[in-house]
Amino acid sequence: MSGRLAVGVSGTGSNLAALLAAARRGELGGDVVLVFADRPCPAGQLASEAGVETAIAPDDAALAQALEHTKPDLVVLAGFMRLLGRSITDAFAGRIVNIHPSLLPAFPGLHPQRQALECGVRITGATVHFVDEGVDTGPIVLQSAVAVHHDDTEETLSARILAEEHRIYPEAIRLFAEGRLSLKGRRVSIREGA
Ligand code: GRF
Numbered sequence: 001m002s003g004r005l006a007v008g009v010s011g012t013g014s015n016l017a018a019l020l021a022a023a024r025r026g027e028l029g030g031d032v033v034l035v036f037a038d039r040p041c042p043a044g045q046l047a048s049e050a051g052v053e054t055a056i057a058p059d060d061a062a063l064a065q066a067l068e069h070t071k072p073d074l075v076v077l078a079g080f081m082r083l084l085g086r087s088i089t090d091a092f093a094g095r096i097v098n099i100h101p102s103l104l105p106a107f108p109g110l111h112p113q114r115q116a117l118e119c120g121v122r123i124t125g126a127t128v129h130f131v132d133e134g135v136d137t138g139p140i141v142l143q144s145a146v147a148v149h150h151d152d153t154e155e156t157l158s159a160r161i162l163a164e165e166h167r168i169y170p171e172a173i174r175l176f177a178e179g180r181l182s183l184k185g186r187r188v189s190i191r192e193g194a
Contacts (some may be wrong), residue, residue, distance in 0.1 A: 002029025003177035006072035008057075013043025015099060015169055020050055022170035029177025034070040036063060038082040060085045067092075071088030074176055077131065078169070083181035089133050094183055096131035097176070099169050101161045103127060103143055108136035113158045122148055124157070126164045128172040130183070139188050141167060141181060142168045 005028070009016050016035065022028040035047035035054045053070070056171045064087060064155035067075065075088075077098040089096065102112035104127040107119070116124040125145040132138040144164040148157060175181050180191040 003028075003073045003173070004033045004071065005030050005173065006034040006036060006067060006070055006075050007032050007047075008075065008077045009035060009037050009043035009047070010039060010041055010081040011043055011079040013041070013046045015165055016046060017045050018166035019078065019170055019173070020052070022174075028170055029174040033072060034066065034082075036066050039078065040148065043079065050164065055170070058082075060076065060088050063088060064091070065172060074173065075131075076169075076173060083135065084131065086133055089131060093132075094130060097128055097141065097172060098131050098136070098138070100129065100136050100163050101125075101158065101165065102125045103145065104129060104136055104140060111154075114154050115159060117152060117154060118150060124148055124161065126161050126168060128168055130188070139183055139186050141175070141190075142172045144168050163174050 005018055007019060019028060020032060023031055032052050033045060034053050034055060036057045037044040038058050044054050055066040057059040057066050075092050075096040077096065100112065102116060103125040107115040123145050125143055127143045128141045130141065146161050146164055175190060182189045
């Protein structure tokens, strides 16, 4: 199965860059056919420069229209900061993934790296999860742990987590594209590869 991916962005776009690089290497199981942003941002610029179709979708109506046009198999949120409403999460149930820089269910929402430092945890990390109507609450696909150092700042910790994000997001998307993920209740099973 080869996947048509629509990637949602709002910020720098380092995850988008990792996905585009993985696609070029044939490691994503699909292609990025649309990059949508809720606002003009460096990630949108990066997409244009890479020759990918882009759309600004400040609300769900605009996003629904863009998705209707490109008909993606999977919607990939990569630092997309606007919450999606039910019309989108229902229409794409089981076909929207997000990446979050913590080991969910710990530290959902904004500034998870700061939350981890303030809480004093020794280990945090990154999570790829399916998106439901909640905030960072959907079924977990892949996680990677990152140790918190005693002298970490939000910036140093974020950078080490980002490196893991760039590794596990393409991997999770490839598993989806290969049809190896199945959902039972809140649990995601991963079928062994051939
Ligand atoms: C990442 O840490 C992502 O997990 C979070 O926002 C950040 C986006 O970074 N939701 P980038 O735009 O992919 O560089």
